[in-house]
Amino acid sequence: MFGIGKRDSTLLIIVAIMALFAPFILNPFPTGSAMAQFNAGYPDLMQRFVIFGIFAIGFNLLFGLTGYLSFGHAAFLGIGSYAVVWMYKLLDYNVIPGLFLAVIVSAIFALAIGFISLRRSGIYFSILTLAFAQMMFAISYSDLIGRFLGTTITNGETGLQVYTSDPQILIDDWESVPHLLGIVEMRSTYTLDAGAWSFDFNAGYYFCAVILLIMFYLAIRIFRSPFGMMLRAVKSNQQRMNYTGLNTRPYTLAAFVISGMYAGLAGGLLASMDPLAGAERMQWTASGEVVLMTILGGAGTLIGPVLGAGFIKYFENIFAKINDNVLHSWFAILPDGMEDFMVTIVHPFVGKGWNLTLGLLFMLVVIFLPGGLVEGGQRIGRVFRRRDRNAGSVEADAAKQRNPAAE
Amino acid sequence: MSFLNLTRRGLIQTGAVAGAGLALPTYLRADAHAGYTNAPTGNTVTLGFNVPQTGPYAEEGLDELRAQELAVQHLNGEGDGGMMNTFSSKALKGNGILGKKVTFVTGDTQTKSDAARAAAKSMIEKDGAIMINGGSSSGVAVAVQGLCQEAGVIFMAGLTHSNDTTGKDKKANGFRHFFNAYMSAAALAPVLKSAYGADRRAYHLTADYTWGWTQQESIAAATEAVGWETVNNVLTPLASTDFSSYIAPVLNSGADVLVLNHYGGNMVNSLTNAVQFGLLDKEVNGKKFEIVVPLYSELMAAGAGANVQGVIGSMNWNWQLQDEGSKAFTKSFGEKYGRPPSNSAHTCYVQTLLYADAVERAGTFNPCGVGEALEGFEFDGMGNGPTLYRAEDHQCFKDVLVMKGKENPTNEYDTLEIVEQTPRAQVEYAPDHPMFAGGELGQCNPGA
Numbered sequence: 001m002f003g004i005g006k007r008d009s010t011l012l013i014i015v016a017i018m019a020l021f022a023p024f025i026l027n028p029f030p031t032g033s034a035m036a037q038f039n040a041g042y043p044d045l046m047q048r049f050v051i052f053g054i055f056a057i058g059f060n061l062l063f064g065l066t067g068y069l070s071f072g073h074a075a076f077l078g079i080g081s082y083a084v085v086w087m088y089k090l091l092d093y094n095v096i097p098g099l100f101l102a103v104i105v106s107a108i109f110a111l112a113i114g115f116i117s118l119r120r121s122g123i124y125f126s127i128l129t130l131a132f133a134q135m136m137f138a139i140s141y142s143d144l145i146g147r148f149l150g151t152t153i154t155n156g157e158t159g160l161q162v163y164t165s166d167p168q169i170l171i172d173d174w175e176s177v178p179h180l181l182g183i184v185e186m187r188s189t190y191t192l193d194a195g196a197w198s199f200d201f202n203a204g205y206y207f208c209a210v211i212l213l214i215m216f217y218l219a220i221r222i223f224r225s226p227f228g229m230m231l232r233a234v235k236s237n238q239q240r241m242n243y244t245g246l247n248t249r250p251y252t253l254a255a256f257v258i259s260g261m262y263a264g265l266a267g268g269l270l271a272s273m274d275p276l277a278g279a280e281r282m283q284w285t286a287s288g289e290v291v292l293m294t295i296l297g298g299a300g301t302l303i304g305p306v307l308g309a310g311f312i313k314y315f316e317n318i319f320a321k322i323n324d325n326v327l328h329s330w331f332a333i334l335p336d337g338m339e340d341f342m343v344t345i346v347h348p349f350v351g352k353g354w355n356l357t358l359g360l361l362f363m364l365v366v367i368f369l370p371g372g373l374v375e376g377g378q379r380i381g382r383v384f385r386r387r388d389r390n391a392g393s394v395e396a397d398a399a400k401q402r403n404p405a406a407e
Numbered sequence: 408m409s410f411l412n413l414t415r416r417g418l419i420q421t422g423a424v425a426g427a428g429l430a431l432p433t434y435l436r437a438d439a440h441a442g443y444t445n446a447p448t449g450n451t452v453t454l455g456f457n458v459p460q461t462g463p464y465a466e467e468g469l470d471e472l473r474a475q476e477l478a479v480q481h482l483n484g485e486g487d488g489g490m491m492n493t494f495s496s497k498a499l500k501g502n503g504i505l506g507k508k509v510t511f512v513t514g515d516t517q518t519k520s521d522a523a524r525a526a527a528k529s530m531i532e533k534d535g536a537i538m539i540n541g542g543s544s545s546g547v548a549v550a551v552q553g554l555c556q557e558a559g560v561i562f563m564a565g566l567t568h569s570n571d572t573t574g575k576d577k578k579a580n581g582f583r584h585f586f587n588a589y590m591s592a593a594a595l596a597p598v599l600k601s602a603y604g605a606d607r608r609a610y611h612l613t614a615d616y617t618w619g620w621t622q623q624e625s626i627a628a629a630t631e632a633v634g635w636e637t638v639n640n641v642l643t644p645l646a647s648t649d650f651s652s653y654i655a656p657v658l659n660s661g662a663d664v665l666v667l668n669h670y671g672g673n674m675v676n677s678l679t680n681a682v683q684f685g686l687l688d689k690e691v692n693g694k695k696f697e698i699v700v701p702l703y704s705e706l707m708a709a710g711a712g713a714n715v716q717g718v719i720g721s722m723n724w725n726w727q728l729q730d731e732g733s734k735a736f737t738k739s740f741g742e743k744y745g746r747p748p749s750n751s752a753h754t755c756y757v758q759t760l761l762y763a764d765a766v767e768r769a770g771t772f773n774p775c776g777v778g779e780a781l782e783g784f785e786f787d788g789m790g791n792g793p794t795l796y797r798a799e800d801h802q803c804f805k806d807v808l809v810m811k812g813k814e815n816p817t818n819e820y821d822t823l824e825i826v827e828q829t830p831r832a833q834v835e836y837a838p839d840h841p842m843f844a845g846g847e848l849g850q851c852n853p854g855a
Contacts, residue, residue, distance in 0.1 A: 044528040142615050142644060157616035157645055158546040159520040161553055163575075164847060177557055187557070189532075200532070274528070275557075276550055278520040317529055323513050352460045352515060 008220045011302060015216055019209040022046055023192075023199045030196030037326060038318060043189055043202035044273075045317050049310045050208040051269045056293040056305030057212075057219050058262020062255050063291070064300035065228060067235035071126045071287050072113070072133025076106040076260040078140060078282035080267025082153075085160045085277045092170040093162075093178050095186065095207075095272040099265065106264020107257050114256035118249060121238065133287055141279040159278035178272050180207055186273055204273045211269065212306075215262060220302060222258070231255050263290075296365055298372030307373045315358045322350035443773045444559040444854025445535045452507040452772065454479070454759065455536030457527050457551060458565065460515040463672045464543040466706045467751045471541050471565055472513060473744050474752035478759035481739070482509045489739035490760060493732040493788035498767035505766060516542055520550035527551050531558050537772050538563060538762055541755050543671075545569030545618035552581035559854015561774045563758035566751040568670075568702050570621035573802035574843035579851040580774055582781055582796065584761065584803045585754045586834070588622035589842055591701050591721040592629035594807040594829035598719065603664065603697050605634035610662035612653055612677060614669050615642040622668045625842060626701050630666075638662040643673070650677040654684050663691040666699045674700060675710040682714040703810050705749045708822040715812030715822060722808045724753045724790050727825060733790040747820050757789045761796075775851040792831065799838035801848070807834050 004012070018025065027041030040046070059073050083105045084098030091097055117128040139145060139154075146153035154160055162168075178186045186204035222228050230251045233241055241248050271277050280286070289312065297308025327346055331339045349357045369375045447453070456475045459468035480486045484501030491499050503509050512534040514526030523542065530536040538561040542548050548567035555562035556578040564572060564583040568591070573583050599607075609630055613623040619642070627637045638660050643653055654677075657665055665686060669677050681687075681698055689696040700707075703720035726737045726747040736756065740748040748756070761781065769776035782798035791805035809827040816822050836843070 039533070042529065042533040044525060044532050048525070138644070141646075142642070157520075158549050158571075158576075161550070161576075163845075164849065165845065274524060274554070276520065276524060276553065278550070280519040280521050317525065320515055321512070321529070352465075 002217065004217070004220050004224065008224070008302075012213070012217060012220065015303065015306070016213055019050065019212060022049070022205070022209070023201055027197065027199055031198045032196065034329065037322065040314055040318055041200060043187070043200055043205055045313065046200075046202065046205045047208055047269075047273045048313045048317070050205065050212040051266050051273070052290075052293065052309035052313055053306040054208075054212050054215050054269065055263055055266035055290055056297065056309040057215055058259045058266065059290045060294050060299060060301075060305040061219060061222060061262065062259035063294055064305075065223070065231035065235060066252050066255050068118070068121065068252060068256070069126045069291065070117075070129040070256070070259070071284070071291065072129035072131070073259070073263050073290050074282050074284070074286035075113070075133035075136045076110060076263035077267035077270070077286065078136070078277065078279065079106045079109055080264035080269075081271040081277035081281055082140070082160055083264070084268045084271035085162065085275060088162045088178070088271075088275055089160075089166040089168065092168055092172070093175045093275070094170070094182065095178050095180060095268075099268045099272065102264045102268030102271075103261050106267070107261045110257045110260025110264075111253070114253050114260070118252050118256060130284060130287065133282060134284055137279060137282040137284070140282060154277070154279060157279065159276050161276050178204075178275055208269050208273070211265070215265070216302070216306070223302060227251070227254070292362060296362060296372055298374030301372070301374045304372050304374040311373065312358065315354050315361075319350050319354035319357060320352065324351070442853060443775075445531065445537050447507055447535075447537060447772060450507055451510050452504055453534055453536050454509060454511045454762075455514065455527065455530035455534065455539045456511055456541050456755075457514040457516055457523060457530065457539050458541040458755075459518045459543050459547075460513075462518040464518050467543040467566060467671070467704065467749065468516070468541075470706065470749045470752040471543065471755040474740065474748055474756035475511065475540065475759055477740060477743055478756045479509050479511050482760070482763050486743070487735075487739050490732050490736050490757070490789055493735050494760065494764070495787040496764050496768070498764050499760070504763045505770070505772070509763070512536055516544075516547050516551075518544050518547060520546055523547040523551050524554045527554055528558070531555075531560055536560065538774075538777075540758055540762065541565040542567060543751060545572055546616055548572050548583075549576040549617065552576065552578050556580045556849070556852055559774060559852045561762060561777055563762050565755045565758065566704075567618075568622065569618035570625065570842050571617050571846075573800045574621070575845035577800050577846050577848055579778060579801075579848045582758070582761075582778075582801045584758050586721075586723045586805070586807055587802065588618070588625040588701070589836055589840070590807050590834040591622065592625035593834040593836075594721050594809055594827075595626070595699070595701060595719070596629035596633050597829075597833075598809045598827055599630060599635075599699065600633040602719065604694070607635045607664050607694070607697075608638045608662045608692065609635050609664045609666050609699075610638045610657050610660055611640040611666045611668060612650065612657075613640055613642050614645055614673050616645055618670065619645075619668050621842065622701055623666075626666055626668065626699075628842075635664070643669070643677070645673065647673065648676055650680040651684070653677070654680050654686070657681075657686065658684070658689070661691070663694050664697045664699060666701065668701060670702055670704075671707060672710075674707050678711050678714050678718070687717075703823060704751065705747075705820065705822065708812060709819060716814050718812045719826065720810050722750050722810050722823070724750045725808055725810065725823065725825060726753075726820075728790060728808075728828075730788075730790060730792070732788045736790060753790060760789070761786075773853055775853050778851045794831075797838070799848075800843065804831055804835055806831050 023041050027039045029035035029039050062068055080102035083102040087098035087101055113132045117125055143154045143156040184203045189200050189202040192199045234248050238248055293308035293312050294305045298304025327343045331342045458471045459465055481489045481491050483503055512530050514530050516523035527539050539555055540563040542565040545567040548564045552562045562581040566585055568587055570588050611623050613619040623640055667677050686696050698718050700718055700720040703722050708715045737747055765777045765780035766772055769780040781796050784796040787793045794803055794805040796803055807829045808825055810823045811826045813822055813824045
C-alpha cells in the first residue's frame with residue numbers, strides 16, 4: 001500500500017490503529033478507581049506522546065541512519081515553537097501558516113548549523129551541535145536579538161505569548177485559541193462517558209496524530225529509499241565511502257536538514273496545542289531527552305523512537321504526580337508500621353524522584369536490551385513464535401534494506 | 408514509482424481508512440455541559456497546587472505545599488482552623504467548600520514555563536482541578552495565568568513579585584495576593600533614605616527575566632525620586648551561580664550602594680560573593696558601602712547565613728508579626744510542621760482560603776462568579792491588615808514590610824527583623840500607572 005512493503009504497511013496500520021484508539025488504550029482504568037492514577041488518556045499527554053514521537057522519528061532519521069549523534073536537536077524544536085507563536089501574533093490563531101513557517105525556518109537553521117557541524121564527525125560533531133543549541137538557548141533566554149533590535153523576539157525567560165495588543169491582522173472576533181482553518185479548535189474535546197470509564201477525544205490530538213502518521217510514512221519511505229541506503233552506508237563506514245570517490249556530505253547534510261525539519265514541525269505542533277513558546281524547550285536537557293527516547297526505544301528502527309517518546313513522557317507526567325498522599329492510600333491496607341515502611345521505600349522513586357526510576361530503567365534497557373524496547377518486543381515475540389524466521393520481525397529489515405515490491 | 412500501483416483490496420482498505428478519518432471530525436465536537444470547566448459533580452472538589460518541587464526554588468515550593476495542605480485541612484474542619492478564625496469574612500464553616508470535601512492534587516512547575524503549563528494542564532484535564540494555586544516565579548506565574556485563562560479556571564498566584572503579573576500580563580481569571588516590585592520600591596525608598604542618606608550612588612545587578620527587569624525599573628525610579636543616582640544596571644543570566652565577575656567592576660564604578668535584584672539561589676550566591684569581596688567593609692565617597700536586597704525571603708536569608716546581617720529588603724509578610732491572624736497561622740503551621748511558615752507559604756495559604764471564601768459567597772464554582780466575588784473584596788485578619796482585592800487589575804493592596812538582616816540571630820529561623828510596616832496608602836498606585844500599562848484583563852472565561 002502507498003508504495004511500501006507489506007511488513008511496513010502492517011507497521012503503519014498498527015501505528016494508525018494505535019493512534020486512532022489511543023483515548024481508549026491509554027485510559028484502561030475506570031475514573032475514580034485507585035488505578036486511575038495510571039491513566040494517561042488526557043488530551044495534553046496524548047498530544048505530547050505524538051508530538052515527541054514526531055520529534056524522535058526525525059531525530060532517528062539522522063542518528064539511526066547516519067550514526068551522527070546530534071546533541072542540539074532541541075534548538076529546532078524551539079525555533080518551530082517561536083515561528084508558530086509569531087504567526088499567531090502577526091496573523092491569527094490559525095495553525096497552518098505557523099506550521100509551514102516552523103518547518104521552513106527550522107530547515108534554514110538546520111542547513112546553517114549542519115553545514116558547519118558536519119565538517120566533523122563523532123564526538124566533535126556532537127559537541128558542535130550542542131554548542132550551537134546552547135548558544136541559541138542563551139540568545140532566546142535573554143532575548144539578545146530582541147534587545148539588540150530594541151523589540152521583543154523571544155520574550156526571554158517568560159516565554160513568547162500572544163497579547164491582545166498584537167497586530168493579528170487576520171483575526172476574527174470568535175478567535176481566542178489555536179484552531180485549524182476555522183474548522184475546529186485545537187482544545188475542543190468530546191468526552192465519552194461509558195459506565196465508570198470516561199474517554200477524551202481531543203481535536204488537537206487527532207490533528208497531531210494525522211501528522212504523525214504522515215511523518216511516519218515519510219520516514220518509512222526514506223528508510224527504504226536509495227537515499228536511506230546511502231545514509232546507512234555512511235553509518236557503517238564513511239571513510240570507505242570517501243575512498244570510493246563518493247562525497248557523503250550532501251547526503252548527511254540532507255539528512256540533518258530533514259531531521260531538523262521534523263523537529264521544527266514537532267515544536268510548531270507544541271505551540272499549536274498550547275500557544276506559548278519558552279526558551280527551556282531549547283535547553284540541552286531537552287536535546288538529551290530526544291537522544292534518550294531514541295536509544296530507549298531502539299535507534300535505527302522505525303517504531304522504536306515513538307515508543308521511547310511515549311515511555312519517557314509517561315514517566316515524566318504520570319510518575320511525577322504520585323505524591324506521598326497517594327502512596328499512603330495504596331498501602332493503607334497494611335499495618336501502620338509496614339505502611340510507613342513501604343512508603344519510605346517507594347518514596348524516592350516516584351514524585352520528584354521520577355528521574356531516578358527512569359534512569360534505572362534506562363540503564364537496564366541499555367545493558368540488557370541494547371536494541372531498545374523494540375528488541376525487548378522481538379525477544380518476547382520469539383518466545384511465543386516458535387519458528388524463528390531468519391529476520392525476526394519487521395524491524396530487523398531496517399538494517400537489511402529489502403527492496404519493496406515495485407521500486 | 409509504485410505510488411499508483413493499486414490493487415482492488417488496497418483501494419478498499421485505503422478508502423476505509425480515509426473515510427474513517429474524514430468522518431472523525433463530525434464525531435468530535437466539543438459538547439457544552441455544566442457551563443464551566445471541571446464543574447464538581449460528586450461530593451468532593453479538587454484544587455490543583457502547582458509548585459516547584461525540583462529546581463532552584465524547590466525549598467520555597469515545598470513550603471508552599473505545606474501551607475496549602477494546611478489550608479485544605481482547615482477548610483475541611485480539621486486542625487485548629489488557623490486564619491479561618493481571624494478572617495473577617497465568616498462564609499467558611501469548616502465543612503469544605505459549598506459542602507463539598509476539599510481534596511487536592513499537586514504538580515511540579517520545575518520553575519520552567521513549559522513544565523509548569525504541562526503540570527497545570529494535566530491537573531485540569533486529568534484530575535479535574537477547579538483552580539490552580541501556587542508557584543514561585545513570575546515567569547511561571549505569567550505562563551500559568553495565561554493557561555488558566557484559556558482553560559477557564561481560576562488562577563490564584565503564589566509568590567510572584569513582577570509588576571507584569573498584574574500589569575501587562577494581567578488576566579481576568581488570575582488573582583495575585585502577593586505584593587509587587589513597585590510596592591517594594593515604594594516601601595523601601597523612604598527607609599533607605601533615612602538609613603543611608605539622600606546622596607547615594609546605586610549600582611544594580613539584575614536577574615535577567617521579567618521579574619528582575621520590573622524590579623530594577625521600580626527600585627531605580629523610587630530611589631531616584633528620593634535623590635539617589637543610578638550608576639549602572641548589569642543584567643545577569645538567571646542560571647548564573649558565580650557572580651564574582653559582576654562584583655569586581657562595582658568597586659571601580661564609584662557607586663556606594665549595591666542593589667541586588669536577585670532572588671533564591673541567585674541572591675544567596677551574589678550576596679555571598681559581594682560580602683566575600685569585602686564590599687561591606689569599604690568606604691566610598693566618604694560613606695560606608697551598603698547592600699540592598701529589595702525582595703527578601705526567610706529561606707534565602709537562611710541560605711545566605713551571616714551575610715544578610717544589616718542588609719535591608721522588603722517582604723510580603725513575616726511570621727514575627729503580632730496581629731491575631733499571623734499568630735494563629737504561625738501557631739497552626741508550627742504545630743504541624745515544627746517550623747515557622749515562610750512568606751510564600753503564607754501567600755499560598757491565604758490564596759486558598761480567599762478562593763474558598765469567594766466560592767462560598769458566590770454560591771458557585773463558576774470562575775466568573777468567583778472572580779466577581781473576589782473583585783473589590785475588602786477583608787482583614789489575614790496577617791497584612793485591611794486588604795483590598797482591586798477589581799481593575801486583580802492585585803491585593805495591603806501593608807508592606809521592610810526587613811533587615813538580624814545582627815545577632817538566636818536560631819536558624821530568626822534571621823530577619825521587621826524595620827517598618829509601611830502602610831497601604833503609601834504603596835498604592837493607579838491601575839494605569841506606566842509601569843503596569845499595556846495589558847488588559849479581558850473577559851472572564853468559564854471554559855467549556
